[in-house]
Amino acid sequence: MTLLSRTLGVFAGVALLMVGGATAASASPMADEPPYSQVKCLNSEYASTCFQWEGDDQWIIDREANGWAAVVHVQTNYGKNVECKAMPAAEGWALCLFDHQEGKCVRFRLYELKDDVKRKYTGWSPWYGTEYGSLC
Template sequence: MRLRRTLTAVAAALLLLGSTVSPAAAADPPWLTPDKATKAAGPPNYDNCRFAGTNIGSTCFQWVGDVQWVFDGWTNGWAAVVHVQTNYGKDRYCQALPSADGWGTCNYNHEEGKCVRFRLYELKGDLVRNMSDFSRWYGTEYGSPC
């Protein structure tokens, strides 16, 4: 019995040593650590912004200035996040202000003459839910469909 307890303790110690995670591997994936939006003075200009929305919130891409707008539609403890993807390999994530605080923005310096698309999801801690489909692709220079 004593030998079995000793072997169990040694096995547990080896498991702990073998499962050590390096600091680089311990970093959260980017969709769990989005940029925090800056409070906007008002809503986006509807004439130069490409919109997408779901029941959880809204987002739009303003090609002049490469601004991604985001709005959380529910006061439910979950944060609305927009995932912005480029056709040149960049993924960016922008978390909305709490829903009572209105529109927020994240400024991204996209490459001109390229394309972006975006989708919404909700985030709470390390839980993700209500992932929408991606929008169509829009040009970073003039907002035209790609």
């Protein structure tokens, strides 16, 4: 897949809407995996998410075909709250593009969602820098 087609596919697949005070993005499906040398990840029994500081991308994968959607809640230290919902289980990694301010900090947690019910919250990740992914 060329960089241009990947970029166009990502932009075409990302839809933004307001949900409960946090901006939610529908992740676009990706055939690739996160570049593990450039991400900070959080894993649970039902999902995994990785923050890629170059580009402010949030990767997510739903690991259980249980009827519940995996969601990552992303928070910055300057007041931004956004969410990224995974594609259904077994459809691979998905990606949401968030344009965070450089020189700030971000943290994230996972939960499951079905019919407006949320469950299985993980703890928050540590705070990571938006420029280089180092601890804040």
